Amino acid sequence: MKAARSIKSVFENEAALCAAFIAALPEGWTAYPETAGFDILLVRADGAQIGVEAKMTLNAKVLLQSVDGMYSQWESEKAGPDWRAALVPYGTAGAEMQRIARHLGITVIECRAADEGDKEVERQVAMHGEFYRKFASRVCEPFKPELPSSDYPSWQREWVDHCPAERCKVPDYVPDVTAGASGPAKLSDWKVKAIKICVILKKRGWVAIADFKHIGIDRKRWLDMWWLQPREGMRGHFVAGRSPLDLRRQHPLNYAQIEADFEKWKPADAAPVAQEALL
Missing domain, CATH: 3.40.1350.10 (Trna Endonuclease; Chain: A, domain 1)
Known part of the structure; x- marks a missing residue:
């Protein structure tokens, strides 16, 4: 045979x-x-x-x-x-x-x-x-x-050690994306920071300039894309804009993980005192 x-x-x-x-x-x-x-x-x-x-x-x-x-x-x-x-x-x-x-x-x-x-x-x-x-x-x-x-x-x-000058940066969370997929939505460092801003916005209803500084992300893009807009009567505060950023849909598992870790990364002053807008 x-x-x-x-x-x-x-x-x-x-x-x-x-x-x-x-x-x-x-x-x-x-x-x-x-x-x-x-x-x-x-x-x-x-x-x-x-x-x-x-x-x-x-x-x-x-x-x-x-x-x-x-x-x-x-x-x-x-x-x-x-x-x-x-x-x-x-x-x-x-x-x-x-x-x-x-x-x-x-x-x-x-x-x-x-x-x-x-x-x-x-x-x-x-x-x-x-x-x-x-x-x-x-x-x-x-x-x-x-x-x-x-x-x-x-x-x-079987394996050749390339002895890199430094190893690749490993994200804090395992990306909830499909390996090898065509055009996958990557969990970048920017997205992790952006999710934190979204979590603060959800919990408090608004975010402040101090929150962006604490997280380490630029707020300009958020205003240019209408993800946020100025909070009426409050200088340096922002609320959800007409086109809110929806990262929970892109990364449901990672969003939930970051939200669950809120106490670890939240701003020192979770509810900063509002400053009245200059008239």
Whole structure:
């Protein structure tokens, strides 16, 4: 009987590929979707980072995205992750492109669809016999290679440490966005600050110039976009404008998290004394 060919993983799109990979992450790693210019920024418990770019096949485009900023003399001192990786479906990475990736210092991660590990185990057992099941279960992992760890020295064969001048800035909240999605709404540092202004506005009914200074965000854009308008009779105070900014709809989970942390970041004077407008 002719042996079955190795199963190639099939994903609907890059978002589904990223979701399967994130779901299979080992303990001690946190995935930050659409962060620091990567589809996924993985952060280990000790702060080590992996920048991951995902594509449906290993090609020149994903390799270029993975090394972005690494080799330019003007960008080499910018923040970056310790390791860089290209994430593709299992069985779709050609040997030639993998060798090129290796020369660039990019690790190729091949990820299986959720149920395909079990299918591959059964394929291996059918080929080699039931005694092979235990071994097949060990080699048919959700993705390969293993992520680098402080107590697993053999990872150095698969991962190139780029020793960045500084690591990527990690947001205070894990973005509630879809990794690998087309045109995702990113949770930028500006958006976190803007959500805080929205929370103050909701709780108090108005915001003051002092609130913008405390949060560290410019108020000019808020007035130009009519997100806010001057509060009648109160100098330096603002209320919701005719086109209020709705960040709760874009980031419902992050909005709720930031709102729940209000006591940690609120202005020292949560209700500053109003100043009457000059007549």
